[in-house]
Amino acid sequence: MTPQTRQARLTVLSLAVGAFAIAVSEFATMGLLPYYAKGLGVTEPVAGHAVSAYALGVVIGAPILAVLGARLPRRLLLMLLIGTFSIANLAGAFAPGIGWLVTARVIAGLPHGAFLGIAMLVAANAQPKERRAAGVAQVMLGLTIANVIGVPAAGAVGQAFGWRTCFVLVAAIGLISVMMIGRFVPKGRPDLAAGPLQELGAFANRAVWLTLLVGAIGFGGIFAVYSYFSAALIQAAHTPAWAIPLALSAFGIGATIGTPIAGRLASWSIFGGAAILLAGMTITPAFYALVMGNWPLMILTVFLLGATAGVFIPLQTRLMDVAGDAQTLAAAMNHAAFNLANAIGPFLAGLALAAGFGWASTGWVGAALALAGLAALGLAYFDARRR
Known part of the structure; x- marks a missing residue:
């Protein structure tokens, strides 16, 4: 070494x-x-x-x-x-x-x-x-x-x-x-060369905003599912008590395995890697909705959902490429965008539950948000192609 x-x-x-x-x-x-x-x-x-x-x-x-x-x-x-x-x-x-x-x-x-x-x-x-x-x-x-x-x-x-x-x-x-x-x-x-004015220049950069938009919307798909996962296991799937700790660790295990894979995907292609992960983030919540009530399959699905959380990596790398002199602000705002997703996902899933659509609706909301994030990624890609 x-x-x-x-x-x-x-x-x-x-x-x-x-x-x-x-x-x-x-x-x-x-x-x-x-x-x-x-x-x-x-x-x-x-x-x-x-x-x-x-x-x-x-x-x-x-x-x-x-x-x-x-x-x-x-x-x-x-x-x-x-x-x-x-x-x-x-x-x-x-x-x-x-x-x-x-x-x-x-x-x-x-x-x-x-x-x-x-x-x-x-x-x-x-x-x-x-x-x-x-x-x-x-x-x-x-x-x-x-x-x-x-x-x-x-x-x-x-x-x-x-x-x-x-x-x-x-x-x-x-x-x-x-x-x-x-x-x-x-x-x-x-x-x-850096300073407040240079950092604030990030807010005038369309590529930065489009990248932040992908995370703020798309990552909400994960939170729409995971925020109500424990309650769905208990109330919809009647999961045995011994399986709850395993279930709650499934997301983290999936994310730990998926993170280095996401890093390699981002090194291969930033847009391609993000698209693959967002596609997985769209399909997985939909499958979660379909298997609602079957707790082993619900746990497996949340494990797979965790593996897609690495979409953060290509988005962070993309911000490094487009932020120019506003590297610090753009990188920090990426985390703010993901916390915004943490608010949007559970809020919309909660509205679906309050409207009486059942626990499966959290999966459909998650899939819709991830799909919207994929669409935002498409906008970012075509914007980059035009530059």
């Missing part, structure tokens, strides 16, 4: 640890909701504001922090972002009431998009140009492994030692990432 290869691997590992902490914080909070609702003496719907608060923080913080930090050295900016995230999680652990916790979750969400976007830029730049997508995929593995190992482990810790312990552990992992980034990520130099 050459010194350059070793340096690149340590850089990516440092960033992946931060991504792991962020994913555990985001998704474990959903599983811990009944525990902190009880602990803080509020109803579960009220406690759910802490989940929404985090997503709100992501959408607000991604563009603002990316623009404000444009001229900072990326290592310093990454350390500040994941450090802020860690402190906010620690503050959440000591929340005396729901108001404190909601505030802490908003602050924890603010660095999310900027950190992950910049981390993927740094990881991509640590690789040869033809392997940039592989660098993005390696950081994203921190997210997918968190869903397979970190989130279930956090749930177990929360049950055994209390929900506050989970927030302390997430803060500790985040601080470990701060130290690793300070030790292993190259210092780099501030990009004096």
Whole structure:
């Protein structure tokens, strides 16, 4: 192994640890909701504001922090972002009431998009140009492994030692990432050509908007299905209790396996790889709707759905190609777009359920959103051909 290869691997590992902490914080909070609702003496719907608060923080913080930090050295900016995230999680652990916790979750969400976007830029730049997508995929593995190992482990810790312990552990992992980034990520130099005005130029770039549109709509197909997966297993499929933990880990296992495959597809062809993954994301929810009530096939389908989540990688790589001097903002906005999908998918699926269309409707909504994302990708492709 050459010194350059070793340096690149340590850089990516440092960033992946931060991504792991962020994913555990985001998704474990959903599983811990009944525990902190009880602990803080509020109803579960009220406690759910802490989940929404985090997503709100992501959408607000991604563009603002990316623009404000444009001229900072990326290592310093990454350390500040994941450090802020860690402190906010620690503050959440000591929340005396729901108001404190909601505030802490908003602050924890603010660095999310900027950190992950910049981390993927740094990881991509640590690789040869033809392997940039592989660098993005390696950081994203921190997210997918968190869903397979970190989130279930956090749930177990929360049950055994209390929900506050989970927030302390997430803060500790985040601080470990701060130290690793300070030790292993190259210092780099501030990009004096970059700045708020240059970064804001991304908003005038049609190719950037079209790429963000693909993720904001298409990825909603995954969330339309997965947000109601547990309830559908229990109420529509009468799944035995022993199978529920396996079912909930199926998506993360699929994403972990699919992420490196998505990286290779993106290296082969950005548009071709994204089209293949979005096509799979369209077919899989439709199949899920057809097998509704058969829990083994539902679990298999969600596993396959997880494997398509790697569509994030070609979209992130595409943004690197078209963002010009607005690399930081465009990368951060990609994460904001996916959090928007996290709101759109469950909202539309919830409307279908409220209208009485049954649990299978979540699959049809998911398929429709993914198909719309595929159409948006087609627009982006033909726009690129005209340039």
